[in-house]
Amino acid sequence: MSQNRSPLVAGVFSLLVPGLGQIYIGQRYRGVAILLGTLVAAGMVFWYGDPLWYFVPALIGLWNVWDAVSLARAGQTRPIWIPVLAALLAAYTIGWQVVGIDFSAADADRAMQILRPMLRPDFVQERREVNSMWVPVQVPCGPQPPQARREDGGKSALVMPDCAGVNETMILNVNGMWPDTDTNVVWRTPIGDPKMIGENEAEMLVVRSDASGVVTTAIHVPSTALVAAPDPTLPQEHRVYVYQYRPKGGIELSYIGSEVLNGALITIGMALIATMLAVFLAIPISFLAAHNLMGGNPVTYAIYVVMRTILNVLRSIESLIIAIIFVVIVGLGPFAGVLALAMHSIAALAKLYSEVIEGIDPGPIEAIRATGANWLQTVRYAVIPQIIPPFTAFTIYRWDINVRSATIVGFVGGGGLGFLLIELIRVNNMQGVSAVFITIAIIVTAMDYISAKIRERLV
């Protein structure tokens, strides 16, 4: 077909507009593809602006002239992999630089600081018993300060003097504690705020009791003791607490551990409720979005198209983004997460369900109708057996997905494990973070396994 075309004209055409020569020869699709490919490659390179890469469109242009000429002369194309390879090379290198990949940013020391505590996930702790005592102290001094002295259950504590101002030093003496035991000393303001009074007020003050159970130490009134007081000149009762701990055998859930368990339950529950909510809405919607049911007349077909469009749009919005919107509407917490997950699941499930409905075999329906069955019997014996197993399989699969999403949705305030995780990261509690990671891994793996097993049975 190309014998009577001039190679010169084809070459010039392709030189002027890439692909034009090929079109002139009659290879319309090849020509258009070359034109579009060249435009994209050129656009990319010029946008990036580094003259180093200008050779790519130039190379493609030259190749294209060569291709056009040889097509016109011998009816033979030239290998397309040359321009494709050049374009890919440019795209990859430019992409690398645009993303800013920089391995030196990964600092090994920083990484170890984070990873080391993660080897000791905070789930459980030794069971301990507590021995505590407190004594009142007036801050600042009033005209007649009460005695800073208290007795309770064989223990006695006193502070000298009876009152002091901020940053002043006092002596604490407690009798009747456990002997030879590390003792934490904590200041509590009148509203119960704990203040650390160790070094720089940034550490816990720890004192060891002597062999007869006496704790003696200098303490100083924390500089922030009065920040929350309505009137800093008004004398008020503060308290000095001492705590001793000792193991009493066995282990118990740590505070973080119980928070993680609680978060896990919330996350699984969120996923479950969101999935159930979605199922109830997705079933009726799926019938409206099934082509074989709605295709019959223009009105129902219009409903079908509208439904499909809504579902596609909804499905394309990540549940994380929907969650942010719901957090704004209903506030932080699992409810926002549930709504976001449900929203996305409705769209996903309705689409899957409607595909099941579209795939129903009409044969059995016909056969059951032919036996003299009524409408309900036909649905019960010919339709439901066909759709229930795939519906259930898809629903379980969705629940599985929702458990994963529920952790992510928690990040933006949706509650559950994700919320706990982001809080723990914020306070740099890497042992807690590690506990959450492990829990997520266990839940997701278990869900994965269970849902796969059940689906295997159903299909």
Next chain:
Amino acid sequence: MLRIQHVSKTYPNGTQALKDVSFDVADGEFMVVIGLSGSGKSTLLRCINRLIDPSEGKIYWNDTDVTSANAAELRNIRRNIGMVFQQFNLVKRSSVLTNVLSGRLGYANPWLSLLGIWPQEEKDRALKALARVGIAEKAFSRADALSGGQQQRVGIARALMQEPKIILADEPVASLDPVLSHSILQYLEVLNKEGITVICSLHFLDLVHRYATRVVALKDGMKVFEGSAKEIDRAKFKEIYGEEAQEVRAASF
């Protein structure tokens, strides 16, 4: 006695599948409907139990007007007419027993049947029907675990549950090999000998010769022949199947 009078069918898309077809089927006949693919055989059989509503014409069964029956009457008529399909049309995920029991839906207590509860008597009947077609031991398998021939026997057992007066069989052996074809048609033949009227569409002429007591041939929705199988000579054959057609025979065993 089934009387089909001037039946025509035009599908919503304008296809005229049946054009003024009339014939009678006496009780106890083994009536075979032949014709090229697309000639309207399936449409005709489905008009008889009104899975498809004819556009024109009347169908009488004894003295009942099938074409003007209301929903309740129609269910009553349908439960006397068993149907067997080329693709078997079993509910694949259900058990064989459930598939057979579903043939009894026209008689069953509607509410119990919706709950899937069947009296023991009906289960016994289903097992007996399965035993008649020789696959009693498959009662609790899933329907799609059976071979094609076995599935078609389940289809026949399902029809038997209706204690039918008529069996409509739409190309019951078209997806089976020749040996199985004979075994399935022999079941139908036995039922026919017991007094059930059989109306069956078939593709292979030698099967027609072997089983039919009478033949109706359709071409482009029109009846072009009615009579005994022996009367289909070369000329008739060409008329029904067109000039270029070769007589295809299922291998005879």
